[in-house]
Amino acid sequence: MLVKVFGSAIHGVSAQTITIEVNIDTGGVGYHLVGLPDNAIKESSYRISAALKNVGYKIPGKKITINMAPADLRKEGSAYDLSIALGILTASEQIVAETIGDYIIMGELSLDGGLQPIKGILPIAIKAREEGFKGIILPKQNTREAAIVNNLEVYGVENIKEVIDFFNEGKPLQPTKIDTRKEFEDKILDFPFDFSEVKGQETAKRAMEVAAAGGHNIILIGPPGSGKTMLAKRIPGILPPLTLKEALETTKIHSVAGKMGAETSLMTTRPFRSPHHTISDVALVGGGSYPQPGEISLAHNGVLFLDEMPEFKRQVLEVMRQPLEDRVVTISRAKFTVNYPASFMLVASMNPSPSGYFPDDPNNTSSVIEMQRYMNKLSGPLLDRIDIHIEVQKVEFEQLTEKRKGESSDSIRKRVLCARQKQTERYANNIIHYNAQMGPKEIEQYCALDEVSQNLIKIAMEKLNLSARAYDRILKVSRTIADLEGAENITSTHISEAIQYRSLDREFWNV
Numbered sequence: 001m002l003v004k005v006f007g008s009a010i011h012g013v014s015a016q017t018i019t020i021e022v023n024i025d026t027g028g029v030g031y032h033l034v035g036l037p038d039n040a041i042k043e044s045s046y047r048i049s050a051a052l053k054n055v056g057y058k059i060p061g062k063k064i065t066i067n068m069a070p071a072d073l074r075k076e077g078s079a080y081d082l083s084i085a086l087g088i089l090t091a092s093e094q095i096v097a098e099t100i101g102d103y104i105i106m107g108e109l110s111l112d113g114g115l116q117p118i119k120g121i122l123p124i125a126i127k128a129r130e131e132g133f134k135g136i137i138l139p140k141q142n143t144r145e146a147a148i149v150n151n152l153e154v155y156g157v158e159n160i161k162e163v164i165d166f167f168n169e170g171k172p173l174q175p176t177k178i179d180t181r182k183e184f185e186d187k188i189l190d191f192p193f194d195f196s197e198v199k200g201q202e203t204a205k206r207a208m209e210v211a212a213a214g215g216h217n218i219i220l221i222g223p224p225g226s227g228k229t230m231l232a233k234r235i236p237g238i239l240p241p242l243t244l245k246e247a248l249e250t251t252k253i254h255s256v257a258g259k260m261g262a263e264t265s266l267m268t269t270r271p272f273r274s275p276h277h278t279i280s281d282v283a284l285v286g287g288g289s290y291p292q293p294g295e296i297s298l299a300h301n302g303v304l305f306l307d308e309m310p311e312f313k314r315q316v317l318e319v320m321r322q323p324l325e326d327r328v329v330t331i332s333r334a335k336f337t338v339n340y341p342a343s344f345m346l347v348a349s350m351n352p353s354p355s356g357y358f359p360d361d362p363n364n365t366s367s368v369i370e371m372q373r374y375m376n377k378l379s380g381p382l383l384d385r386i387d388i389h390i391e392v393q394k395v396e397f398e399q400l401t402e403k404r405k406g407e408s409s410d411s412i413r414k415r416v417l418c419a420r421q422k423q424t425e426r427y428a429n430n431i432i433h434y435n436a437q438m439g440p441k442e443i444e445q446y447c448a449l450d451e452v453s454q455n456l457i458k459i460a461m462e463k464l465n466l467s468a469r470a471y472d473r474i475l476k477v478s479r480t481i482a483d484l485e486g487a488e489n490i491t492s493t494h495i496s497e498a499i500q501y502r503s504l505d506r507e508f509w510n511v
Contacts, residue, residue, distance in 0.1 A: 001092070002022070003090040003100070004019055004101060006018070006020070006104050007068075008106060008127060009076075010256055011336075012339055013252045016073065016127070017131055018075060018080075019068075020066065020084060021067040021069060022090070024063065024092050029062060031059070033045070034071065035067050035071045036071065036075060037080075040076065044078065044084055047108075047111065048085045050111040051081075051110065051111060051160055054112050055113040056161075057094055059088060066084060066087070074290075076290050078108040079107065081108050082163065085109060086160075086163060089164065090167075096168055097168065104124065104135075104136045105138075106121075106124065106136070107139045109160060113161055114160075115160065116141075119255065119258035122255040124146070125145075125146040125152060126149055133152070135152060137157060137163055138157075139158075141156075142156070143155075143176040144264065145255060146176075147176040178265055181244070183266055184244055188269070191237035191409065193233050193234045193409075194410075195234050195407060197230075197234075199227075200227075200399035201226075201231065201393075203391075204231055204392045205407070208234075208238070209238065209415065211347075213416045214483070215345055215435065215437065217346040217347070217388070217436070218345075219350065219386050220347075220348070220350075220392050221351075221352050221389065221390070222392030223356050224356045225395075226395060232307075234409060235347055236272050237409035239303075239413075242267070242270055250270075250271060250300055250302070253293050253340070253341070254267060256293060257298060271298060272303045272305065273295050273296075273299040273303070274305040275304075277308055277311040277312045279312070279316060281313070284296060285319050286331055286340050291338045293329075293340045296320065297341060300342055300344055301343060307349050308349065308351070309378060310350050310351075318379065327341070327344075327437075328343075329341075346386065353366040353374060354374045389502055389503040390501060390503065418484075420434060422483045427442070438476055438479070443476070447490060450491070450492075452492045453490060453492045457499070460502075464499075464502065477497075478490045479494075481498060482494045
């Protein structure tokens with residue numbers, strides 16, 4: 001008897017429906033699994049055999065042929081255990097499951113018949129709805145994540161016996177229901193950190209506000225304990241809240257990477273990723289034998305924070321150059337290509353010298369050569385892609401002990417939202433959304449300069465020996481500063497402030 005059960009495979013951040021064909025012949029004995037399965041799927045026969053035995057069923061001693069179509073697409077992981085097991089039971093007529101083709105069925109089996117959670121449930125549920133399946137049956141731990149997809153029945157089960165009884169005896173399963181918009185709106189402004197907790201550092205806070213308003217990359221340079229990490233952790237709190245579309249995009253990536261918790265259904269705040277400096281280039285940008293999204297994709301629509309940037313391997317930093325420009329990562333293999341979105345805001349921090357202090361600080365013990373060698377760990381092309389370079393000075397005792405609280409993240413976010421609204425209206429007919437994404441055409445159209453501003457930026461380029469890319473970055477930052485002020489045109493004041501945000505281009509760093 002031939003039975004078809006439907007599962008799903010992840011490709012990039014999307015899903016593809018897999019047809020699991022189970023055929024049982026009375027003539028002969030054997031278990032044949034075809035269709036490019038990996039080792040985890042090949043081992044499923046042992047898990048399935050033990051699980052079925054422990055719930056009162058068995059794998060029949062006949063010739064079993066299982067094909068996972070399309071046969072030329074590689075399948076991986078243990079998530080097909082449940083669908084294969086049900087296919088075997090139905091094909092061997094141990095159970096009757098007339099409606100089994102109406103559902104996507106996925107889940108990893110334990111030896112006692114229990115179900116373990118799997119990865120990539122959100123894109124699987126979205127694909128199931130697109131292709132008109134009635135519902136999806138999956139481990140209970142994954143139900144909240146799948147239930148954010150509307151118009152799809154989501155059944156969470158703890159044991160294979162529940163699924164068998166559902167098909168064979170008609171015992172109802174309780175569908176999981178979630179009000180996606182309510183879930184989203186209740187937690188959209190739930191931030192653990194606030195800028196009011198930061199003492200002093202008004203210049204750095206201003207630079208952070210400009211960076212958030214235009215989506216600009218920023219690097220903080222300062223001595224140990226000056227508050228660089230503290231400032232960086234508070235950036236998600238002043239960025240515009242995620243839209244529902246962005247939340248779904250971000251959740252899909254984290255779902256594919258297996259980063260979603262059992263109680264989490266939808267990511268409602270912008271991600272903040274802070275990888276350790278020992279990270280490899282593959283772990284940062286994504287890839288591997290079976291490609292997985294890296295840290296820059298997990299930071300999509302959010303913030304990637306690189307603490308002590310010069311401590312990262314140079315090769316690791318250099319692989320970020322293309323994603324910073326294109327906002328997408330392409331992983332190419334001999335037989336396929338996978339694209340992962342990577343539209344993130346880069347926030348980096350570093351000490352000004354190996355000893356940790358500025359050259360004019362009495363605590364500085366680094367020689368000129370040591371400082372130059374330390375600075376050379378960051379290539380010019382990479383620094384060119386960071387719009388704002390800001391010096392973070394040591395916090396004085398009087399500022400630390402001041403009782404008055406600083407400006408809250410909420411009030412800063414209101415100004416950022418106003419600036420972003422202007423950009424949304426400006427780029428309504430373009431594929432870009434904020435100033436940092438402007439290309440040459442948009443820069444020419446929206447960053448026109450008067451004669452005073454033109455002369456000012458000319459002098460800056462000659463004195464600081466700026467590249468053409470740095471010139472573009474200054475114009476983009478100037479446009480953002482003008483948006484924060486509500487100004488229609490860029491003035492010399494805006495240009496002056498933007499030039500001040502190019503610390504690493506100044507003579508000070510080439511002593």
